[in-house]
Amino acid sequence: xxxxxxxxxxxxxLMTAVVAGLAGLTVLxxxxxxxxxxxxxxxxxxxxxxxRNPVSPGQTGGGVANAIAGTGIVVALAALIGLPVGIxxxxxxxxxxxxxxxxxxxxxxxxxxxxxxxxxxxFAWTWLVKPMxxxxxxxxxxxxxxxxxxxxxxxxxxxxxxxxxxxxxAALALGYQRWRTQLQIVVRTALPGIVTGCLVGLAxxxxxxxxxxxxxxxxxxxxxxxxxxxxxxxxxxxxxATGPFDEWHRLAxxxxxxxxxxxxxxxxAARRATRSRFADGR
Amino acid sequence: xxxxxxxxxxxAARDSQRTALGSSNTGDRVYRxxxxxxxxxxPLLLLALLGQLTLSALPxxxxxxxxxxxxxxxxxxxxxxxxxxxxxxxxxxSLLALAIAVPLALGVAIFLTEFAPRxxxxxxxxxxxxxxxxxxxxxGLWGIFVLIPFLRSWVVPVLKATxxxxxxxxxxxxxxxxxxxxxxxxxxxxxxxAAVSREVLLxxxxxxxxAALALGATRWEAxxxxxxxxxxxxLFGGIILGLGRAIGETMAVTMVIGNRHDIGLSVxxxxxxxxxxxxxxxxxxxxxxxxxxLFEVGLLLFVITVLVNAFARLLIWRVARGTAVxxxxx
Numbered sequence: 363x364x365x366x367x368x369x370x371x372x373x374x375x376l377m378t379a380v381v382a383g384l385a386g387l388t389v390l391x392x393x394x395x396x397x398x399x400x401x402x403x404x405x406x407x408x409x410x411x412x413x414r415n416p417v418s419p420g421q422t423g424g425g426v427a428n429a430i431a432g433t434g435i436v437v438a439l440a441a442l443i444g445l446p447v448g449i450x451x452x453x454x455x456x457x458x459x460x461x462x463x464x465x466x467x468x469x470x471x472x473x474x475x476x477x478x479x480x481x482x483x484x485f486a487w488t489w490l491v492k493p494m495x496x497x498x499x500x501x502x503x504x505x506x507x508x509x510x511x512x513x514x515x516x517x518x519x520x521x522x523x524x525x526x527x528x529x530x531x532a533a534l535a536l537g538y539q540r541w542r543t544q545l546q547i548v549v550r551t552a553l554p555g556i557v558t559g560c561l562v563g564l565a566x567x568x569x570x571x572x573x574x575x576x577x578x579x580x581x582x583x584x585x586x587x588x589x590x591x592x593x594x595x596x597x598x599x600x601x602x603a604t605g606p607f608d609e610w611h612r613l614a615x616x617x618x619x620x621x622x623x624x625x626x627x628x629x630x631a632a633r634r635a636t637r638s639r640f641a642d643g644r
Numbered sequence: 645x646x647x648x649x650x651x652x653x654x655x656a657a658r659d660s661q662r663t664a665l666g667s668s669n670t671g672d673r674v675y676r677x678x679x680x681x682x683x684x685x686x687p688l689l690l691l692a693l694l695g696q697l698t699l700s701a702l703p704x705x706x707x708x709x710x711x712x713x714x715x716x717x718x719x720x721x722x723x724x725x726x727x728x729x730x731x732x733x734x735x736x737x738s739l740l741a742l743a744i745a746v747p748l749a750l751g752v753a754i755f756l757t758e759f760a761p762r763x764x765x766x767x768x769x770x771x772x773x774x775x776x777x778x779x780x781x782x783x784g785l786w787g788i789f790v791l792i793p794f795l796r797s798w799v800v801p802v803l804k805a806t807x808x809x810x811x812x813x814x815x816x817x818x819x820x821x822x823x824x825x826x827x828x829x830x831x832x833x834x835x836x837x838a839a840v841s842r843e844v845l846l847x848x849x850x851x852x853x854x855a856a857l858a859l860g861a862t863r864w865e866a867x868x869x870x871x872x873x874x875x876x877x878x879l880f881g882g883i884i885l886g887l888g889r890a891i892g893e894t895m896a897v898t899m900v901i902g903n904r905h906d907i908g909l910s911v912x913x914x915x916x917x918x919x920x921x922x923x924x925x926x927x928x929x930x931x932x933x934x935x936x937x938l939f940e941v942g943l944l945l946f947v948i949t950v951l952v953n954a955f956a957r958l959l960i961w962r963v964a965r966g967t968a969v970x971x972x973x974x
C-alpha cells in the first residue's frame with residue numbers, strides 16, 4: 363500500500379517534469395529561431411540596407427529599400443479593401459448575427475481562416491492577373507485582403523460583444539436610433555479592440571509570401587506603381603534564401619530580421635493595447 | 645388583460661419593441677443592409693473560390709478522372725499528371741508533424757493550465773503564441789540554414805544508428821527532406837494546437853479536478869483521468885485544426901522538403917506536398933493542361949482543408965460555443 367502510494371507520487375512528479383520539459387522545449391525553439399535571426403541579421407543592418415535597391419547577383423552591397431516600400435504599399439492596399447469588409451461583417455455578426463445567416467457567416471469565416479494562402483493566391487491570379495495580362499501589386503493587395511477578412515471579422519465581432527449591454531440600452535432609451543447607437547456608442551467603445559484586431563491582421567498578412575508569388579510577383583527595381591509587379595520583404599527573403607549566393611543569404615537574414623521586427627512591432631503593440639483595456643486575461 | 649390570449653400579448657410586445665428599437669426607419673434599414681452586404685461577402689467568397697477552382701480544374705478532371713488521385717507519374721512534357729506523390733507527401737509530412745507537435749502542444753497546454761506558477765503562465769503563453777507570428781518564409785530560411793545543418797550533423801547519424809534497419813531511415817540525407825519539412829511544420833502548428841488546448845482545458849469545470857483530488861488522486865492523476873478526458877472532444881478539435889494548418893502550409897515546406905515527385909517511406913528522402921507543388925510549378929506551367937492539373941491540386945487542397953477545418957470547428961464549438969477559439973493566436 364505504502365509502496366503503491368510512493369510510486370503514484372513519483373509518477374505524478376515525473377509527469378509534471380515531462381510536461382514542463384515539453385513546454386520548455388517549445389519555448390526553446392522560439393528563442394533559437396529569434397536568436398538566430400538576430401545573430402545572423404543584425405550585422406547587415408546598416409544605412410545602405412534600408413536605403414539602396416538590390417544590386418546584380420555577384421556584386422556585394424545593395425539593400426532592400428524597394429522591398430520595404432513594397433511591403434508597405436501592398437499591405438496598405440490589403441487594409442483598404444479588407445478592413446471595411448471585415449469590420450462590416452464583424453459588426454453584422456455582433457448586431458444581427460443570431461440568425462441562420464449569422465451562423466453561416468461565422469462558420470465560413472472560421473473555415474476561410476484555415477484556407478491555405480497559396481489557394482487564395484491562385485484564385486487572385488485567375489481573377490485579377492490573368493484578365494489584366496500582367497502581375498500587379500493590386501492583385502497582391504486583393505489576395506492579402508481576402509486572407510485578412512475572416513480574421514478581422516471574427517475579432518471585430520468579439521470586441522463588439524465585449525461592450526456592456528447597458529451602454530446600448532442607455533443610448534436606445536435616450537431615443538437614439540439603432541444604427542447611431544451602434545456606430546456612435548458601441549463601435550466607439552469597442553474601437554481600441556477593433557483597431558487591435560486590425561493591427562494583428564495586418565501583421566499577419568505582412569509576412570505572407572504564398573499569395574504574392576503569382577500576384578505581386580516581385581521586382582528588382584524600386585516601384586510604387588500598384589498596377590505593376592512589386593517587391594515585398596517576404597518575396598525578397600524567399601528569392602534570396604533559395605538562391606545560390608552567400609551575399610544573398612546574408613541579405614535574406616537581414617530582411618527576415620526586419621520583417622520579423624515589423625510583424626512583432628504591430629502585433630505586440632496591438633496586444634498590449636487591448637490587454638490594458640479589456641483585461642480578460644486570455 | 646385577462647381576455648387577451650398570451651400569444652398575442654407576446655407578439656404585440658415584440659412589435660412595440662421593434663418600433664422602439666427603430667428597426668423600421670430608413671437609417672436602420674440602410675445600416676442593416678450595408679452590414680448584411682459585407683457579411684454575405686464571406687459565403688460568396690467561399691463559393692467563388694470553390695467555383696473558380698473547379699472551373700479551372702475541369703480540363704484536368706475530364707482528362708485524368710479518378711486516376712489523378714492514384715497515378716504517380718508527373719510528366720509535364722508528356723502531359724501526364726498524377727497527384728499521388730503530392731497527396732502522399734502532404735499526408736506524410738502533416739501526420740509526422742502532428743506526431744511531433746501534439747506532445748509538445750499538449751505539454752504546453754497542460755503545464756500552463758495545471759502546473760505552471762501563476763507568474764509564468766501569461767509570459768509563457770505569450771511566447772508560445774509568438775511562434776504563430778513568425779512568417780512562414782522566415783521558418784523556411786531558418787530551416788535551410790539552421791535546422792538542416794543541425795539535422796545533418798546531429799540527428800541523422802543518431803537516427804541511422806538506431807533506426808537504420810527500418811525502411812523509414814534509408815538512403816543518403818541531402819538536407820531537403822521529408823524529415824526537415826515535418827519538423828518545421830511541427831514547430832509551426834504547435835502554437836495553434838496549444839492555444840486551442842489551453843482554452844479547452846481552462847473551460848473544464850474546477851469541480852472535475854477537485855472531485856478527483858478529493859478522491860485521493862495525485863495531481864497528475866487528476867489531470868489525466870478527470871480534466872483531459874472531459875476536454876477530449878475540444879483537444880481533438882485543436883489537433884485537427886493543427887492538421888489543417890499543416891496540410892495547407894506552403895512556403896516553409898517548399899523551401900525544405902526537396903520538391904520531388906516521389907513516394908518513398910524514408911524520412912531522409914526528398915518529398916513534395918500539394919501546396920509546395922503549386923508554389924513551385926504554377927508560374928512554370930506552360931501548357932493549359934499543366935495549369936489545369938495544378939488547379940486540380942489546388943482544388944483538392946482547398947476541399948481537404950475546408951473539410952478538416954469544418955470538422956475541427958464543429959468539435960471545438962461543442963466545447964466553447966461561438967467563441968473564436970484559436971483564431972486569436974497572433
